[in-house]
Amino acid sequence: MARDVHDFVGRELTLLTVRSEVLSMRARETAYGPDFEELADTARRAHLVLNEIIVQRGERSATPGVDGLRALAEESGRAGSPVRLTMDPDVRELSPLRQAAVYRVVQECLTNAAKHAHGEPIDVSIAVDGTQLRITVGNALPARVPGRAPVSAGSGTASMAERVQSLGGTLEATRTEDAYLVVATLPRG
Template identity: 85%
Template sequence: MHAKPALSALHRVTARGARLTRGWSASPRAMDVLTALSCLGLTAIDLPGLAAADNSLTGRSAAVVLALGCSTLLVRRRMPWISYLAALLFIGWLHELTLIQFALYSVGRYRGRRAGVLATLGYLAFSLFLFCCVPGWPETDHESLTGFLGIVVPIGVLASAVGIAAYRHDLVAELTARRAEAAVLQAVQQERTSVARDVHDFVGRELTLLTVRSEVLSMRSRETSYAKDFEELADTARRAHLVLNEIIVQRGERASTPGVEGLAALAEESGRAGSPVRLAMDPEVHGLSPLRQAAVYRVVQECLTNAAKHARGETVEVSIAADGPRLRIAVSNALPDRTPGRAPVSAGSGTASMSERVISLGGTLTATRTEDSYEVVATLPRG
């Protein structure tokens, strides 16, 4: 058979490729191309024999057929069964066993143990059928059957076993990476908790003082026109303190972020603050999970806050639409001419916070600013 030295040759090529790529951060596509070229190089050794055999192939046509078969390895990650079927065709037509080794390895590597074992059993059964029933293969005496099994079985079992081992190695590596990521997230969460406690202690104290002083000033100026302003200031500080408690202290007890049903009140509040809102929302949005509704609310809330800072008096367009499996949130507003030296106070972290929240749910967020407008577009998976 043409592939008697193929196992040792495959090991040599694999080891050489490993040394070649050890210091080279190769992409998966580049590795697939290298694998296909390696397989083609090994099968090219059989070109003289294929042209001389009774299979109606010349040297040029044999090279084309082998190249087409090896090219199926370019899709071995997504569709390894294509290489497997092409390898079975090579066995029956050309008695060529090189491609089947790469195909069985690919099935085991990218489809797991069950698929690898199934592919190996199918390969062995097909080879045994050809050996026993197809003319042109060796006669079915005991000696030739033993030699046949001594070639076919090790090729299939070893290639599939190496692929399954690599699959398990990939699973262990992914598990290790996920554990490391979970440890980092836990550390970040602990740091956030520590920061939140500091914020609650210091900001909460200042808000309490602001509330008390505003109430005192309201009582002292009861007979003046400023009494109502001080009362509103005291109410605002009190609400801010309550929200601070809900976000930091009671986070684990109940949800502190409203859903999409709170957008109407949010738009009304923004209108009272001087930034009218035109809200357009698909009815299907009400069927989203609470986590996604909270994300929608926070994105719109941050955008309205930015509009109040940078575009006070301008109308804010808010559109929340269900686009197939995705949810699209678009918030835009015009930008007024800003007097030099009177830019609003802004830390610039609002957009980053929105983006982090959206990305954590598998979505994307883009913020586009032009000379006369500002637009934020976020997309989220609905499921």
């Protein structure tokens, strides 16, 4: 099954990369050139990650810790959704396992915001309060516009919850008519 995923998804990512590179070349002298190049870079990175996860799964590098959050926030901002990141200094003292959980929860929340609330600011807060670690990510939801629905299987939130629960914590994702909020709480460890 992993090989099939690699072959089918890898093919689509390759086509996306090539097509966005062609568009980047055609738009080089326009204001859209950098956007298409960034799209091509994103597709290339996705293809590399796919290879790391499926093909080289035993040799895969570790998940970045909280030091990788700034880069995630900057990438989200370049894609059109600015991130306000607030992080207690004590978060850097968390174990690598908990830091990886923080990173993955924030990464998934930013991905969901890009799909469902593109352009809306995203507030990310990571706090340590005594024995508890709390990750809060929220964003407004734009008015629904008719058109294509975002590609989403809904498995990202389940995956986040599973990761947090495996560390003895809880995850709550709440959607209202105009906002989305994820709150994960887990033992500091």
